[in-house]
Amino acid sequence: MNARKKQSGTLFLAPAASLMLVLSIFPLFYSLALTFSDMRIAAQEVHFVGLDNWKRLFSDARFGATLINTFVFVVVGVTAQFLLGLALAVLLHQEFRGRRFFRISFLLPMMMSPVAISFVIGKLLFSEGVGPVTHLMQALGMGPLLWSRSALGSTMLLIAIDTWQWVPLFIVILLAGLQSIDGEVQEAARVDGASRWQTFRYVTLPLLMPLCTVIILIRSLEAFKIIDIIRVVTGGGPGSSTESITTYAYTMGIKNGEIGYATTMAYVLLIAMTIYAVLFLKLARRVSNWKYSDNTPKEVSP
């Protein structure tokens, strides 16, 4: 009976497993195989090139720069989005007039196309020739903001656009988290004499931590693949100072047709993201433990 049950279980699982094999596992291994080939768009022949693509990648200074740029986008961008999102979520959690209006308005950027946002902010609002920001700066006697000729300026503009778009995601999730916290817990802390800040720092925030960990991780993994905003606003420039791994892989694979080399980059991105996720989760666990154990406040001010 057990054997028959097992057999029928296997049979029921087989279609889903095959589908998974065809749609997920096969492409993964196929693309891994491509990293050992010189496959090009429209090339008549494909050759096995061993580790050539990997060797080329690790001697490619431009790739090293894109790796650093990508980490900057992820770390600076997601940190800014988290802090702003948390602050706004806390604000929207308060009772005040027009709260519903603000809750909806804050969500709008997330619903818009990144390409449209990038164009409107990067190309129109911050246009160095005719943009309103330029006019405002000139009116204030500050001269035009020449962000496109500065690596730092371009990076900051990209991070600002990405932040503007993705803060709402943090607001939604963290606001839901705040609403799910039992008010009695916070009330109890206040009864024990905790100030508002202490209640937030030692009660609310620790309770939000699991949610924060998940949302930061999801958003970081998404930010690793940033391409749309860069393509529209800076094209990776000036030089390659705002080029991410994905934009470089796109250039090499789609524009230059070097599929084998671009796939190798995609694999390095996958490896980098995996390492980041593991380290981040370890760090998050440590922070959570720290929160709940030895660093809890010994006493609260009266």
Next chain:
Amino acid sequence: MLKYGVGLMALSSALLCSSSWAQDLPFAGVNVIVANNAGGNSDYMPTAVAGWEEATGGSVSVEPIPFADIKEKILTALGADTFIADLLVVPSGLAGDLIAGGYVMPVPEASIEKLDYDDLFPGYRKNLSWDGVAYAWPWDGDVFTLNYRSDLFENEEYKAAFAKEYGYDLDVPATWKQYADIAAFFSGTNRGVQFGWAEVGGRGSGSFHAFSARAVGYAKAAADPAFYFDPETMDARIGNPGFVKALEDWKAALPAAIPSVTTLGAFETHMAFITGQVAMAVDWTDTGVMGNDPTLSTIAGTGANAAAILPGSDTLWDAKANSWETLETPNQPGYAAFGGWIVFIPKNSRNPEAAISLADHLGSAAIMTRASQTPNSGVNPARISTLDDTAGWVNGAGFTDEAHAVNYLDSMRNSLLSENLVYQLRIPGYSQYEEALELAISEALTDQKTPEQALQDAAASWNAITDRLGREKQLRYYRSDLGLSADVQ
């Protein structure tokens, strides 16, 4: 009975009509799929094919492809022998990949006779062929010219001030040095415009062309057909002192440019000029016609949008002699940037006969001329007869009078008939070379590297690309592109 007789007569006459209809309309019921650049060209295509549809009974479906995806979409499909379209309208820079890949059919002899290839400017005629075999039909031509504001250049007050400041007369610049002086004179001085110049300086938006347009003056010798590569070794020349000087001068002129110049694409450059922001713009000739369109231009109807051949240089780097040469008159070669959109018929076309007929229609002088004279068609003149039709340009393209049109047409004619004209590079892997050079330009213009360092790095990248693609093969294609014998002597 009578009823049946009338019915029979009606049926037989309908059958007769339909057979003669089939004869008159040879492609009735045939749908030709055209792959074309999204926007511009593809928007105009229904107008361009209307006459063909009416005359042949065929129909045309346009499949617009975003510019950035054209190469990938077309080459991926053809590489896998998958049908993408019956007729391809593609940048001439893609010719090397399409022909070397064996994906497109040669132009039939009958079409060559019909198309009057002799009416095409020599560079564009050459653009359609490889090793003496025509593979492409003509449709568009592209060349860079200098656009300048004639009202500012003719202003007596400005002329006097310029002569006083620079010690020579304000006139159409013959050298990039003069161009930089004029730009500095107009920039930020409330002399009718805000900035001196605009060019297609954006990486990925055409800075390869903007830089090439400058470099030809410093590094293209009339006696040497080669420009980008050494035609004996296929070593990149872009790191040589001529190219370096061009980039140094470009960078030095930046303070007088529109601030966003390092991000500008073609449309933004056209607009910077026709909305009166800059005194000069170097770009494609669409600017001239768009400048006459009152819905786009603030200078429409004034005749102030004038054009001329590109400025050049009075010192020339001779790559063969490896030395600078000082010239009595400036070297001002034309530069056929982009080379135009041309038409190919893939070997796996489902309706090759109808596609050939449609390509013949599009490549005819009448249709090409009408398209060129239509603002926003995305089509520019490639035929000599198109430039000879001055009245058509005045009536169709909004030039204020004959002199205004002639000024515009002469800027193209003089560029395209220049013996030292440099054509769009079209060897296989062109986009890789383009990308590497555009990165170097961006690095140099934004102070990340010196022009010399950036270009030497780019030259090293070009040599690596050549090696990856096969040096001998690339050399053969480059020599063929220049019209040299395939074998190095």
